[in-house]
Amino acid sequence: MITEINNIKEAILWIEKREILGMRLGLLRVLALLKLLHHPEKKLAMIHIAGTNGKGSTVNYLSSLLQQSCSKVGTFISPHIQNYNERIKINGETISCNDLIIWVRKIKKLVDQASPNSALFSITPFEIITAIAFDYFYHKKVDVCVIEVGLGGLLDSTNVIYPILTGITTIGKDHEHILGKTLKEIAFQKAGIIKPKIPLVTGNISQKALLVIEQQAIKNKTPIYKFKKDYNITYLGMQTWQECFNFKTKQITIKAIKTPLIGKYQPENAAMAIKLYYLFCQLKKFPFLEQNVFTGISKTQIPARMQKLNSTPLIILDGAHNVHAIRKLVQTTIKQFSNYRISILFSALENKNVVSMLYQLLKIPKSHIYLTTFNHPNSIELVQKYLFIAPQRITKVFDWQDKLKDFLQQNQTQNCKDLLLIIGSLYFASEVIHFFDI
Template identity: 40%
Template structure:
């Protein structure tokens, strides 16, 4: 029996060596042994390439304003592991992690002896979350963020009351497929028969895949541009201002609490989801809850200023589409300013496509690395070195030196892998 939190966490993280094993059979096996906790949940399933975490945050904030107790399952974590399983934004305790591990570990050991093989890290964490929200700390509604893809993702054993798809992009192509259509097929796998779906997908070829899936499952589809729209009216110091229109209601002068042009779409998607819950499931959501909810939304490492003097901006733009959104947001907010960019990414991402985009807003790009198996190293960045680009191994010392040199009007933008951003946040918190 495990008694210490560090030992429980080590057992979980040691399962990273098992890699990614798409499929639902191991999850179904564990759910049966746990007496099907996933069947007790009133859940909303959120998938997509980018924007999942922010959309979860917007929905949670709106529902909290109404007085509902909201569970969330998200990944990866930014500051501490426990935040992956949270209630009303508060991470579960170390003691609860230990309790959950002691329930799930014997099952994982038993499962390893079967033909299905050992469950992965993500699978055991997903099982822990479902057990927690079903039996240990039941909540009014749970928001489950998809880990990877959708169709074969561990979270896809739930039967939600609503599915949400935020976006489609060319990420994880070695697993999900090389084309937008192939990736859309995997993302659309979270659409269950008869379960409605809210989609903010923009590419026509992806829309067709989602429409086909929804039609086959007789699922009502609420599509961005058809059933709900938005207008980005202006950027504010603390967020963005938008107007929202939908089949269930319109709102003018909404202020959202997250910065960035892309957050306008995420907030609008969340609002549409909440309006559906109000209309079809009698959730007690009023206009004031929506206005306060989107305004009060906070989510770490999304255009987050971690220092004002000097200005240091943190953003977890970890793939091509994320970098596109970040660049556009920087151009909007700082039209006459070039930034110094500190970037660390994963070697399996499309660095050759991501880095040229950063040139559009960069005075200088500093590449670095961090302690993570898939982190890009100096040799991976070698082809990009030159002109205003260079590599520095010790990012901690570099940041400390920049903090002394950067003036009030300069901007240091730290971006890349969310695992790198997590290390940055820990450094600043300490």
């Protein structure tokens, strides 16, 4: 048991140790803590983003755009990739270790004083870091915050806020054991962030799921701005490791926007962020300038989103961790890297639909999958059922680091056309990034 917080390691450990209480959705615990903090979330301008995939990219695009118009922009994301502090940022700068220690001490004191029968007594790690983010942003006097939903929306601890804008990126199957097994059930959970009369922007969502969202919007008298109807893109292709696209609404057209994030789906994420930024500028009566859009999108950097880790041989890391995201990544890989010999280093958490993810990856012609595990209690086991899917094209690898070293050593010729795609889990991606010491 940690009695005092003396350093950043102990601060993070105190938060994460509360994982033994289990992951539980609901708002009572976080509200109990926020009440003791005098409800900082009620004193902040916030934009709330949910979605199965694309919400992390959209949040980062939007934060970068907002920085073109505001002095201080807060960003709250999860999970982290490189270090815990990156969950909370102001203008792209992570919360300092010293500040995180100060806020953890503040929260720990309140939790330690809670009675065993209180909601606060059983508060979870995500609820703690959510409350820290809100309180930190308030005391640092940020102009606006972009808040990424942790899981679902309706009962996620971030859903205590009353935002000025909301966004739902995509709806796909993930966390079915919690959010529901059908797209309609999952869409209902995501639509839980919709607030009365607060504008909502939606991304590229199937009609079945969109109908659920529209029904909730009607109930809440919420104006809704839909992809392909109220804003759209023309995809222009990849140019020098950048995706290029045109953005269009009834009011504006912006041509040849470039994002450094690779994937045909990235312009869709960027476009949704641009639409939200446009609405924000209207709300605040700020000028909406083309140059701000070009700068904001071009400056967006996110680890583990088709991230190039090495050029020769080419190694790309992506945190796609469900069937919906894998399917989109496979489409991008086939289109952009058809002239490469493709190897795939894959690992995932055991609660994911691993079999379906592997079937999607096998659609990449002549690719070979190296199935591995990593340092996480819920990482997949290297069992035969996965190998039986395609015995000639799936090989288990016990030490992924050795496999990476071999690939780097064996493919160093200048005209090398070998590609290693590392994929399957953001937690796995975090370990890979640390291996490369990025």
